[in-house]
Amino acid sequence: MYTDLLEKGYACLRRGDPDSALIRFRHAAESEPERPQAYFGMAMVYLERESSDEVVGSLEKALDVDPLYIPARAYLGIEYLKRYDIQRAEEELERALKDEPTNLLAHVKYAEYYYRLGFYHRSVEVLERGLKGPHGSTEHIVAMARELLAQSRQKAKNMILREPPTRAACCVSLPASFSARAKKHRPPARSSYARFHSTRFRERMELCWFGC
Numbered sequence: 001m002y003t004d005l006l007e008k009g010y011a012c013l014r015r016g017d018p019d020s021a022l023i024r025f026r027h028a029a030e031s032e033p034e035r036p037q038a039y040f041g042m043a044m045v046y047l048e049r050e051s052s053d054e055v056v057g058s059l060e061k062a063l064d065v066d067p068l069y070i071p072a073r074a075y076l077g078i079e080y081l082k083r084y085d086i087q088r089a090e091e092e093l094e095r096a097l098k099d100e101p102t103n104l105l106a107h108v109k110y111a112e113y114y115y116r117l118g119f120y121h122r123s124v125e126v127l128e129r130g131l132k133g134p135h136g137s138t139e140h141i142v143a144m145a146r147e148l149l150a151q152s153r154q155k156a157k158n159m160i161l162r163e164p165p166t167r168a169a170c171c172v173s174l175p176a177s178f179s180a181r182a183k184k185h186r187p188p189a190r191s192s193y194a195r196f197h198s199t200r201f202r203e204r205m206e207l208c209w210f211g212c
Helices: 002-014 018-031 036-047 051-064 070-082 084-099 104-117 120-132 140-157 167-172 175-182 199-206
Strands: none
Touching: 002 018, 002 036, 018 036, 036 051, 036 070, 070 084, 070 104, 084 104, 084 199, 104 120, 120 140, 140 167
């Protein structure tokens, strides 16, 4: 029953029906509250709705019941990055890789962290390392990794003729508009947080099914 509800929930998400998906994930969580996958599914619904507080709450609930549930910790790291909490984001992503060094999704999200900050070469390094390892991931996760790798390589190639940003320079550029905008958890129109240009890629990154 639990797995069936999760599968139906993700099917609803793919059809563009987040309300029905949320109902199924909630039923799954009620049936087996000690398992993290349903809370993660709820987080994916809230992510689609761009409800940051609910996303974080659901991911933290998943980690409350299973601190080693890597998908929740990896996505939580990106949510903190969106809130401009770079240190907390990196801590969560570092822990995800420490808890499961061969987890490809953790590598994908860490690479996304670098991609959003404009460190495309680091994103490439993380993805190449993850893909070379014995990750045993599903085709879905491998496709995510390869697509982000292609985008990161292209971005890195475009930066060859100019000096790449340093971590310090990137972080220093944020505070001018940090306080007012961070409260709303929305990035400024132009910042070091690179946006993904492919809608299809964004969907594949965010609608990760429970088996990942």
